[in-house]
């Protein structure tokens with residue numbers, strides 16, 4: 001089912017793995033096929049590693065080598081893991097299809113199967129999803145045991161769903177962002193991908209530690225409060241799910257949703273119901289505004305974060321055009337940023353800068369922040385587990401413990417009609433891929449995508465389990481019941 005061959009080859013002075021043509025890993029730490037018993041981990045290329053370059057899949061940072069490890073990487077090394085290489089991604093994490101990369105697109109290693117189990121569409125190139133496409137593809141191809149990704153608006157859950165692996169976006173603040181190159185700080189989370197919920201849990205437990213170097217890290221006290229708040233609601237969850245209240249949010253069935261995904265979700269829900277869980281339809285009305293609000297907030301933060309890459313203090317400096325001698329710093333900035341950043345990143349910087357201008361600030365940025373508050377309130381109104389981050393009115397007694405919804409509106413899109421330059425799927429269509437994942441990101445909640453079956457086209461479909469803030473352990477336990 002999964003390609004096992006993994007050939008490392010030289011690429012632009014670096015090595016990248018090819019497995020059925022996947023450009024999943026962009027730098028290798030050594031022989032990725034050796035198995036010395038240590039957990040083999042791939043790390044998304046926007047997370048700093050002292051032993052390997054960190055390019056963010058951008059020409060801007062093509063030669064960047066961090067002097068330190070990100071806290072998540074340091075913790076994994078201390079736990080005995082072997083960091084096998086850096087995983088391809090969309091440039092600075094911006095994208096849903098992993099086509100916006102200086103290293104080239106990531107090809108999904110999954111081979112579609114027909115109803116009789118025979119591989120079909122052999123050789124069809126499909127997207128691995130983004131932006132952590134290299135992390136998901138490396139896990140799916142068996143190159144590593146688990147991978148670190150980042151999820152700002154769905155970048156762990158979407159590729160996990162497209163590649164048929166498990167992907168966790170933890171509660172915001174549980175895994176340190178120290179050493180993660182920021183895209184949108186208020187949304188960025190380090191996430192974990194693996195072939196089973198168990199391995200994701202193992203990696204998550206090693207890296208979910210308070211870090212004083214991250215000013216947004218959740219304190220030990222808050223983590224403990226979240227555990228105490230959820231404990232009374234966690235049923236034993238062994239063979240029986242008696243007492244578990246599952247919410248099914250009605251806004252997660254848009255017209256664009258593939259009908260075969262609805263069928264798979266129903267099958268999962270019926271299975272959980274048969275094991276004793278109750279299914280409760282719920283509504284989070286502000287969900288319909290989430291995608292627009294996300295793209296305003298994420299782009300605004302990106303425009304500010306990426307201002308540091310100016311070719312003078314940081315990043316690629318473009319050579320001056322032949323025959324000219326420009327010494328004006330503003331010209332160096334303009335040239336370096338035009339050449340160093342790809343099209344999608346430039347689009348976000350322009351959009352974000354506009355949203356932050358005096359004229360647009362109220363209508364765009366503040367409005368998006370209001371939507372974000374409404375979305376957070378919407379989740380708090382459906383969960384019976386209280387939110388420990390703020391003093392809120394008591395949660396509803398008849399509320400739910402977790403939510404379940406499809407992870408994506410479709411299976412992996414074919415790559416051959418997508419290019420980073422067209423405006424088809426890589427334009428608004430690409431943004432639409434995030435419609436299921438961004439509400440949870442805006443609310444900072446934990447979400448786990450678990451493979452749940454194959455769609456009508458024989459490609460993987462994931463379902464997402466969402467919990468109250470800090471209930472990551474709970475979400476993982478429900479994920480095990482689905483697996």
Ligand code: GLN
Pocket residue numbers: 093094095096130131150151152153154155156183298434
């Ligand atoms: N696809 C979304 C975007 O392009 C999310 C990316 C992410 O989570 N890093 O903004």
